[in-house]
Amino acid sequence: MDPAAAAAAVRHRLRDDAEPVRNLATFLTTSFEPEAVQLHSAYLNRNLADREQYPATDELVQECVRILGELWGGDGCRVVGSATTGSSEAALLAGLSLLHRWEERTGSGARRPNLVMGAGVHACWRNFCRHWGVEPRVAPARPGCVGLDGAVAAELCDESTIGVVAVLGGTLDGRYEPVRDIAAELDQLADRSGIDVPVHVDAAGGGFIAPFLDPDLQWGFDLPRVVSINASGHKYGQVPPGLGWVLWRDRDHRSGRLGFPVNYLGSNHTYHEFTFSRSAAPVVLQYYNFLRYGFAGYRSLHARSRRLAQDLAARLRATGRFQFLGDGSDLPVVAVTAEPDLKLSQLARRLGECGWAVPVYQLPPDLEELTAMRVVVRSDLRPSDVVAFAAAVDEFTRPHAV
Numbered sequence: 001m002d003p004a005a006a007a008a009a010v011r012h013r014l015r016d017d018a019e020p021v022r023n024l025a026t027f028l029t030t031s032f033e034p035e036a037v038q039l040h041s042a043y044l045n046r047n048l049a050d051r052e053q054y055p056a057t058d059e060l061v062q063e064c065v066r067i068l069g070e071l072w073g074g075d076g077c078r079v080v081g082s083a084t085t086g087s088s089e090a091a092l093l094a095g096l097s098l099l100h101r102w103e104e105r106t107g108s109g110a111r112r113p114n115l116v117m118g119a120g121v122h123a124c125w126r127n128f129c130r131h132w133g134v135e136p137r138v139a140p141a142r143p144g145c146v147g148l149d150g151a152v153a154a155e156l157c158d159e160s161t162i163g164v165v166a167v168l169g170g171t172l173d174g175r176y177e178p179v180r181d182i183a184a185e186l187d188q189l190a191d192r193s194g195i196d197v198p199v200h201v202d203a204a205g206g207g208f209i210a211p212f213l214d215p216d217l218q219w220g221f222d223l224p225r226v227v228s229i230n231a232s233g234h235k236y237g238q239v240p241p242g243l244g245w246v247l248w249r250d251r252d253h254r255s256g257r258l259g260f261p262v263n264y265l266g267s268n269h270t271y272h273e274f275t276f277s278r279s280a281a282p283v284v285l286q287y288y289n290f291l292r293y294g295f296a297g298y299r300s301l302h303a304r305s306r307r308l309a310q311d312l313a314a315r316l317r318a319t320g321r322f323q324f325l326g327d328g329s330d331l332p333v334v335a336v337t338a339e340p341d342l343k344l345s346q347l348a349r350r351l352g353e354c355g356w357a358v359p360v361y362q363l364p365p366d367l368e369e370l371t372a373m374r375v376v377v378r379s380d381l382r383p384s385d386v387v388a389f390a391a392a393v394d395e396f397t398r399p400h401a402v
């Protein structure tokens with residue numbers, strides 16, 4: 001086939017997919033400046049794994065790890081970490097490191113290890129548990145809250161707990177779990193029982209929001225109990241799909257068993273990722289974004305999104321028809337449940353007719369009888385979009401329309 005004809009056929013094939021900018025379901029970055037697009041295509045053909053031929057690209061990875069380590073309250077000279085395909089790969093690596101380190105600490109092959117988490121954790125954590133034979137020890141959801149609470153986290157821990165996952169920016173509600181309280185409860189548990197449980201922070205969304213918008217919040221490596229953190233560069237890091245980060249506070253906290261040597265590309269290199277060959281372009285764009293935005297740029301970009309999310313929440317609240325799981329005050333995400341007479345699935349269908357994609361989902365046990373609807377506000381949403389979206393919701397929710 002002629003290239004132009006093949007490209008046209010592909011476009012035709014994909015014509016009915018949602019328009020990414022109007023996809024309010026996704027956390028992924030959906031708009032890019034022309035310079036970013038040019039850089040992305042210029043470096044698409046570099047293999048991130050080929051450190052022999054692309055040492056400067058590998059140095060960008062290390063530079064990004066240092067920058068993130070410092071943003072997350074760590075020592076930039078001591079943190080170690082990897083670029084991954086997303087937070088899911090990062091979570092699998094962090095979970096495996098917790099498991100190995102627990103095995104090394106306790107030497108206990110006989111007991112089944114467990115991982116403590118809140119009801120709202122992303123599916124990648126259950127995935128980790130399923131594939132590595134770890135019991136997911138999940139705190140039940142409470143009315144209006146799917147997040148983990150410090151006291152409950154400590155109650156669920158025992159000698160077989162490999163770690164506690166604390167989420168900074170929940171997938172279902174956009175809320176931060178109280179990482180400092182969780183760490184403090186685990187400190188007390190260690191003092192009274194000797195059970196010493198490390199914390200991993202899943203900051204898939206919050207890792208690129210909290211350092212800029214919530215500088216006084218303690219959630220990262222400044223808490224000694226936090227051993228590792230993951231974040232998605234392709235969410236609020238503003239990078240195209242295909243980039244996550246996992247960092248450990250230092251070399252001692254990353255299990256040595258994650259590393260594997262490879263020498264067939266040239267000299268010896270040790271890798272700590274699951275994925276080997278892939279494009280270096282997302283890492284190049286992460287570094288570009290650090291230069292392009294800097295601290296002040298990221299802060300103003302995300303402050304705008306948070307303001308828009310809070311404005312949207314206020315408009316939805318004014319209808320009097322929703323309860324809020326998340327109101328945009330942590331991640332710029334609005335998540336609501338509604339009275340039984342208001343069918344969120346019908347509302348989402350109506351919004352779909354107006355061109356907005358919004359997800360409706362069942363909440364986890366013990367709130368499974370409730371459905372929720374979530375809007376992710378990203379940097380390419382305009383104030384006029386918020387007004388139009390809220391007006392469409394208002395029209396649907398007015399008593400005569402139900």
Ligand SMILES: Cc1ncc(COP(=O)(O)O)c(C=O)c1O
Nearest residue numbers: 086087088122169171202204232
């Ligand atoms: C809290 C949390 N953890 C992990 C993930 C998985 O991230 P990724 O899509 O980058 O693999 C997500 C995705 O939304 C998430 O919200």
